[in-house]
């Protein structure tokens with residue numbers, strides 16, 4: 001079902017996965033950070049981010065800082081510009097002209113092999129393509145998902161439970177709003 005397709009296109013999916021290394025799983029409902037284990041165990045890192053190297057500057061602290069900044073930035077607040085611009089200023093990036101299906105395109109690429117630089121470059125390319133604004137975090141559970149709807153108006157991770165990451169945040173919010181309205185009615189009546 002299209003509603004449950006949360007996967008971002010191309011390289012942006014790596015950014016989404018990275019953002020979701022912090023999550024509140026359905027079963028435990030406890031805030032969980034996978035980054036300490038991922039940065040400690042190379043095999044777990046390779047499983048999570050195949051083919052993506054980590055340089056010496058990609059410390060746990062630095063990656064956690066990047067992740068938390070990306071979470072704030074993809075909520076679409078005015079602050080997002082300032083946050084992203086600080087990363088664009090500090091990251092080792094290079095502009096590259098590349099011929100893609102006969103057309104010359106300008107892409108931002110990391111200068112070295114650092115993971116943080118790669119993520120920042122990917123975010124820059126996603127802003128240029130317009131895809132960045134469709135990467136969102138659910139106001140209920142904070143899960144990052146890609147909005148595939150035609151009008152880009154999706155707010156919640158999913159309206160119904162279903163699929164491996166299925167939650168019912170939108171439904172829970174609707175029920176809560178309904179109960180709140182009913183409570184007001186009862187109070188007034």
Ligand SMILES: [Zn+2]
Pocket residue numbers: 138139140141142143156157158167169170
């Ligand atoms: Zn949610």
